[in-house]
Each structure stands twice: as structure tokens, then as C-alpha cells.
Amino acid sequence: TANDYLEAARCFLNWLVRLGRAVSNPLLSVEKAKTKGGKPDEVRAFSDDEILRLLAVAGERRTVYLMAVHTGLRRSELAALRWGDLHLESPTPFVKVRASTTKNGKPADIRLLPELAAALGELKGQGTDEVVFTGIPRIERFYRDLKKARIPLQDAFGRKAVFHSFRHTFGTNLARGGVASRVAMALMRHSDRRLTDKIYT
Numbered sequence: 001t002a003n004d005y006l007e008a009a010r011c012f013l014n015w016l017v018r019l020g021r022a023v024s025n026p027l028l029s030v031e032k033a034k035t036k037g038g039k040p041d042e043v044r045a046f047s048d049d050e051i052l053r054l055l056a057v058a059g060e061r062r063t064v065y066l067m068a069v070h071t072g073l074r075r076s077e078l079a080a081l082r083w084g085d086l087h088l089e090s091p092t093p094f095v096k097v098r099a100s101t102t103k104n105g106k107p108a109d110i111r112l113l114p115e116l117a118a119a120l121g122e123l124k125g126q127g128t129d130e131v132v133f134t135g136i137p138r139i140e141r142f143y144r145d146l147k148k149a150r151i152p153l154q155d156a157f158g159r160k161a162v163f164h165s166f167r168h169t170f171g172t173n174l175a176r177g178g179v180a181s182r183v184a185m186a187l188m189r190h191s192d193r194r195l196t197d198k199i200y201t
Contacts, residue, residue, distance in 0.1 A: 044154075181197055
């Protein structure tokens with residue numbers, strides 16, 4: 001991601017130089033970040049016991065973690081949620097994720113489990129334009145919560161625990177619950193079923 005940003009900035013500055021709006025490109029000599037041969041770290045899912053322990057120590061961050069593990073929403077999608085997106089009074093509570101906030105640019109309606117709907121109801125803000133979560137835990141805070149819950153950052157297979165592990169947990173739990181592969185793909189909002197079956201399960 002850092003290398004993508006660097007390349008985008010370089011292109012923009014080169015364009016400014018061509019237009020005569022900049023004398024030179026100061027980023028030409030900046031080296032790209034090392035990517036360990038281009039292979040991304042494998043991400044692991046959390047076990048039921050680990051999730052329970054994490055929720056028990058999370059304090060004010062409990063609802064964020066609960067929302068992440070029960071909906072599979074990405075960190076950026078959680079941060080963009082507004083109270084107007086939540087429909088807690090509906091017979092079946094759900095969240096309407098706006099297309100402008102999703103990775104694939106498509107809107108999505110996601111049902112909320114009773115436990116999650118109740119937790120969100122306790123947080124209820126005043127205005128529909130207010131963000132639901134005023135602060136998504138930074139990685140350092142998240143790691144401190146994992147440590148407090150006695151959850152290892154790496155499992156026996158070398159897979160790492162990161163915030164995106166909540167999404168992997170959501171996908172894994174769908175498989176464990178016997179949800180059909182195509183239905184799980186739709187719930188995960190993937191365009192390729194192999195991604196759901198092989199990477200997130």
C-alpha cells in the first residue's frame with residue numbers, strides 16, 4: 001500500500017513538472033518499501049474462546065469488535081458507518097452499508113444478530129449523520145487488547161492476528177455453520193467464490 005501511494009504521488013508530481021508547475025520531482029530518489037518478496041503475511045481467524053476473552057477485556061471497544069466479527073465489515077467500512085445506516089427498529093435489525101464506503105463500490109444490507117443490535121442500541125447517537133464509532137482502535141491498542149486477553153499474535157502455522165482477522169473469523173464461522181458456499185460468498189461480498197473458500201475460511 002505504501003508503494004502504491006508512493007507511485008501515485010510520483011506520477012502526480014511528474015505531471016506537475018510536465019505542466020511547468022513544479023521544477024522537479026522530489027520523490028524520484030525515494031526508495032520503495034521492502035515487501036519480503038511480495039508474499040503477504042497470512043492472516044488467521046480467531047477461535048470462539050479467543051473472541052469471548054477479547055470481548056471480556058475490550059471495555060468501550062467491545063461493540064466495535066462485536067460488529068466486526070458478526071458482520072465481516074472491514075476497518076474502513078466500520079469507520080464510515082453513520083447512525084442513519086443502522087435500522088435497529090426494524091423487525092429484523094440490519095445495517096445498510098453505503099456503496100461509497102465499500103471496497104467493491106456496491107451497497108449492502110447486512111442483518112444484525114440480536115446481541116449486536118442490543119449493544120448498538122446502548123450506544124445510540126442523536127443525529128443520523130453522526131458516526132457510529134467515534135474511534136476505531138489503532139493497531140497498537142488492538143494488540144494491547146489481544147495481549148490482555150492472552151491471545152497470541154501468531155498461531156502454530158505462522159498466521160498473524162490483525163484487525164482483518166475479524167473478517168476471516170466471520171468467513172470461517174459461516175463455513176462452520178454449514179452456510180452454502182455461494183451464500184457465504186454473498187455475505188462476504190466477494191466476487192470470486194475461491195476467495196471465500198480458500199482465503200477466508
